[in-house]
Amino acid sequence: MSESPTPSAETSPEVAQATRLAFSEDWAATVVGLVLLVLVLTGVVTQGLVP
Amino acid sequence: MTTVSDTPAAPPAERTATPATWAWTALGVAVVLVLAWATRWLDHHLPLETKGTSYAKYVGAIEYPVYAIALGLLGNVILTVTGLRDRLSGAFRTEFFIKTGLVLLGASINISLIWKAAGPAIVQALVLITGVFLFTWWIGGLFKLDSKLRALLASAVSICGVSAAIAAAGAVRARKEQLAYAASLVIAFALPSIFILPWLADTFGLSDAVAGAWIGGNIDTTAAVTAAGALAGDDALKIATIVKTTQNALIGVVAVALSAYFAFKVERDPNAQRPGLKTLWDRFPKFVLGFIVASGVGTWYANAVSAADAKTTIGVVNDWRVWFLVLAFVSIGLEFRIGALKEAGWRPVAVFASATVANLGLGLALASLLFAGFTVT
Numbered sequence: 001m002s003e004s005p006t007p008s009a010e011t012s013p014e015v016a017q018a019t020r021l022a023f024s025e026d027w028a029a030t031v032v033g034l035v036l037l038v039l040v041l042t043g044v045v046t047q048g049l050v051p
Numbered sequence: 052m053t054t055v056s057d058t059p060a061a062p063p064a065e066r067t068a069t070p071a072t073w074a075w076t077a078l079g080v081a082v083v084l085v086l087a088w089a090t091r092w093l094d095h096h097l098p099l100e101t102k103g104t105s106y107a108k109y110v111g112a113i114e115y116p117v118y119a120i121a122l123g124l125l126g127n128v129i130l131t132v133t134g135l136r137d138r139l140s141g142a143f144r145t146e147f148f149i150k151t152g153l154v155l156l157g158a159s160i161n162i163s164l165i166w167k168a169a170g171p172a173i174v175q176a177l178v179l180i181t182g183v184f185l186f187t188w189w190i191g192g193l194f195k196l197d198s199k200l201r202a203l204l205a206s207a208v209s210i211c212g213v214s215a216a217i218a219a220a221g222a223v224r225a226r227k228e229q230l231a232y233a234a235s236l237v238i239a240f241a242l243p244s245i246f247i248l249p250w251l252a253d254t255f256g257l258s259d260a261v262a263g264a265w266i267g268g269n270i271d272t273t274a275a276v277t278a279a280g281a282l283a284g285d286d287a288l289k290i291a292t293i294v295k296t297t298q299n300a301l302i303g304v305v306a307v308a309l310s311a312y313f314a315f316k317v318e319r320d321p322n323a324q325r326p327g328l329k330t331l332w333d334r335f336p337k338f339v340l341g342f343i344v345a346s347g348v349g350t351w352y353a354n355a356v357s358a359a360d361a362k363t364t365i366g367v368v369n370d371w372r373v374w375f376l377v378l379a380f381v382s383i384g385l386e387f388r389i390g391a392l393k394e395a396g397w398r399p400v401a402v403f404a405s406a407t408v409a410n411l412g413l414g415l416a417l418a419s420l421l422f423a424g425f426t427v428t
Contacts, residue, residue: 025147025150026150026337028151029149029153029338031341032154033150033151033153033157033338033345034341034344034345034348037155040367040368041352041364045371047366
């Protein structure tokens with residue numbers, strides 16, 4: 001994703017991957033949270049659909 | 052941050068997405084969901100089952116974060132003994148669960164509360180991050196720690212745990228062992244803090260706002276802050292979240308400063324480029340934007356419909372929020388690793404413990420000063 005910082009050549013692959021994962025999870029959480037909020041507010045997801 | 056998880060106890064290994072990997076991850080998701088369901092079952096049924104018995108008051112005092120973390124740790128032991136834990140670990144996404152939960156929490160926080168608390172939260176974050184970072188850096192030097200590990204520990208303890216450690220690791224080009232070690236220390240200290248800080252806040256007779264600000268400013272991972280805030284009460288949770296989210300937002304600033312410091316002072320690289328605004332944006336935790344947007348949308352909705360409708364609908368959002376928080380707390384327990392701590396020896400533990408004590412003292416003083424008389428409405 002474009003928000004992922006470009007790892008330096010000397011950064012270990014594991015650290016670079018952890019960095020990418022952390023920032024991807026930021027976006028994923030934002031999108032999932034806001035979509036779920038909109039679905040609830042518009043009545044698409046109701047009390048009966050909460051596990 | 053947690054930006055908790057904010058909390059992989061160790062950075063995930065490079066994986067190739069084979070069908071077998073997906074199958075193990077799906078099994079891991081099933082484990083997390085079963086433990087989350089068990090948490091909610093215990094939280095709902097145990098008070099009913101023990102009603103009228105001598106256990107009722109003890110069971111009544113236990114809240115869902117306690118069940119979730121305990122079941123996560125139990126699952127951790129079982130999966131470790133059976134050799135399955137590492138294979139399933141792709142599903143233990145504390146960071147994702149907690150941040151989604153916090154975005155949903157934003158919907159039940161009036162935007163005016165964020166606006167009102169932002170001033171003291173920013174002042175507290177700036178003073179606390181600066182003071183605790185410099186203290187940890189200094190004491191890490193006294194204990195002769197490697198400068199990269201010092202940077203990771205100082206970032207983790209002063210900002211937001213594993214998220215900050217990950218950002219710092221990228222900035223200073225740390226090794227994966229150092230990141231795994233810093234992450235393990237964060238979780239090892241955060242777990243007891245979840246229970247000790249709410250208890251201390253109650254013992255000290257702190258107001259909800261001061262208790263929330265203290266918890267938000269001191270516990271390292273966002274997930275653990277949320278768990279402790281939930282134990283301290285709904286109003287304390289709101290303030291703890293605002294304070295922690297403010298700290299999370301400052302990750303980028305510290306990462307940029309560390310990048311520049313290591314490039315120009317420690318490694319003295321003449322070809323290093325000065326990090327700019329793009330780096331700042333890259334490091335900014337985007338879920339903070341989601342939290343603020345959700346608060347704005349929730350406030351607008353509450354003003355647009357009747358109070359009864361708003362209560363019902365936001366109640367559904369809150370149910371989803373609790374589910375995501377339970378998933379995060381279960382994952383905290385599942386991710387905990389003791390192995391990395393044993394390998395690194397006592398010196399980093401002593402540095403982290405000293406920094407935690409300094410953080411607690413300075414945090415309590417700042418929270419008492421900045422949030423005295425603050426009302427959560």
